[in-house]
Amino acid sequence: MYISLSTRRQSSRLALLATSLGFVLICLDVTVVNVALARIRASLAIGSTELEWVVNAYTLAFASLLLTAGSLADRFGARLIFVCGFAVFTGASIGCGLSADATVLVTSRGLQGVGAALCVPSSLALLGAAFPDAHARAKAVSIWAGTAALALGAGPLVGGVLVERFGWSSIFLINVPIGIVGIWLTLAHAPDTVRHEARCIDLAGQLLAVVALSVLTYAVVESGRRGWTSAPVMTGLVAAVVAAAAFVVIEGRRVQPLLPLALFRNAVLNVCSITGLTLNFGYYGLMFAMSLFFQNACHYTPLETGIAFLPMTAVVTVANVVSGRLTARFGYRLPLVVGQSLAALGYALLAFLRADSSALAIALPLLAVGTGVALAVPSINTAVLAHVDSASIGIASGVLNTARQVGGVVGVGVFGSLVRPESSDVASGLHVAVMLAFTMTLLSLLTVRLGVAKRASSVDAGAS
Structure with missing residues (x-):
């Protein structure tokens, strides 16, 4: 059956x-x-440890399953896979919105x-199939990434x-109609991709990755309530550590491993993964801690909290554009x-923050x-693209994104263990947390100087 060029273009746009x-x-x-953490805590009568799991359950599942997805x-x-992921995400959003206790909410998160992890890699593959022309595909990916940046900033x-206006459940239930529309559009307009039936799924590697990340997250989150030296x-x-060591051993013996260990011979990938982990550690940890600070120490409403976050989140899109132009002209370093x-x-400046600090000081x-984070993130992606073999870009991107998500999980856990909403002095815990992020960022800067100082030419950036 003949399909006109205009119809194909419309289907591509809808995809x-x-x-x-x-x-x-x-x-x-x-x-x-x-911004809903304080209302969730009051509504469900839960503690700070459960609040950390509300945030981390999502990021942990996302990080654990990206490579397998x-x-x-x-x-x-x-x-x-994209439709399945979208359906799981939409159904889980209903579970979140209707949760009557912490267990249901954390499970639904x-x-x-899981749904998010299934969607992200497959969405890029769908764009590749919907836009076979390289120029059109690059423009489509730019739009796709730009909408994500706007979402992060507007969140x-x-x-x-x-x-x-509508209560904390609304932040989850609003996903449902959007999810239904997205699933329909995908089934109606997105082309399928070639299926590689010989591709093996590394179940043992996936299981060990989930175990390693889960018990690490458990330990970090529970440290605030039980203490770092407690038996659990x-x-x-x-x-x-044991699960991670077993993962390394098993992956080294697999013909088609979940994570080819040979990738880590690439110094630039290692440095960028460390940098990505550090960036998310500070950024997501700070968002969690500052939300508690705003609502418990400063007594802001959720709307006032959202407005207070604007200096940190609204610059993401602009800084991403600036980062791309700087990279094209001067290289990614x-x-x-x-x-x-x-x-x-x-x-460092946040270490001086108090509940009565001025709006400008905040x-x-x-x-x-x-x-800073918005400037750095595009450059680590550019560096990986410039220094990883084209046949390994997909898995290298998966490694980088997994490292970033793990950083976010650990960041929320560590910041949450230091900034307790039930504490009478939330600011003191915040000061310790931000100084830890400051130290890690300086160490990451040192690895950049050692690992990519001689590999950051503008030619590489432009080629990417």
Whole structure:
């Protein structure tokens, strides 16, 4: 059957809309929940440890399954996996919105993370199939990534408005109609991808990865309530090390491993993974802690909290554009160094924050952190693209994104163990947390100087 060029173009645009809707919801849920934490805590009568799990259950499932989700999309087709992921995410959002206790909410958040992990790799594959022309595909990917950046930036403000007007359940239930539209658009307009039925799924590697990340997260989250030297926390840390060691051994023996260990011979990938982990550690940890600080120490409403986050989140899109232009002209090392330096400055300034600090004293450090992180993130992606073999870009991207998500999980756990909403002095815990982020950022800057100092030419950046 003949299909006109205009019809194909319209289907491609609608496929882009579908994948963008999925990515928007996934990114929105990373930040939108932070402004609802105080209302969730009061409504469900839960403690700070459960609040950390509300945030981390999502990110943990997302981080654990990203690599396997890419393999599933290769084997069974990107459209099927994307629709399944979108359906799981939408159904889990209903569970979140109707939760009457912490157990149901945390479980539903974990299922949201499963759906998100299934959607992200397959959405990129769908864009590749919908836009076979390289120029059109690059433009489509730019739009797809841009909508995600806008979602991340708008998350706290959108969450504040929804929580203030309709209650905390609304930040989850609003996903449902959008999810239904996205699934319909995908089935109606997104082309399927070639299925590689010979691709094996590394179940043992996946299981060990989930175990290692889960027990590590458990140990970090529980440290605030039980203490770092308590038996459950120490057991969790030891179990994480054992599971990680077993993962390395098994992956070294696999013909088709979940994570080819040979990738880690690439110094630039190692440095970028460390940097990505550090960036998310500070950014997501700070969002969690500052939400508690704003609502418990400063007594802000959810809407006021969302507005207070704007200096940190609203600059994401602009800083991403600036980072791309700096990279094209000077190479990726400049925005990487400048970005981390700005973030470090922001963390240092936050160490002087008090409940009665002026709006400017709050906004300037958050602006520095938000701008710095947004400048640095595109440059680590550019560096990986420039220094990883084309046949390994997919898995290398998976490694980088997994490292970033793990950083976010650990960041929320560590910041949450230091900033307790039931404490009479939330600011003191915040000061310790931001100085830890400051120290880690400086160490990351050192690895950048050692690992990519001679590999950051503008030619590489432009080629990417």
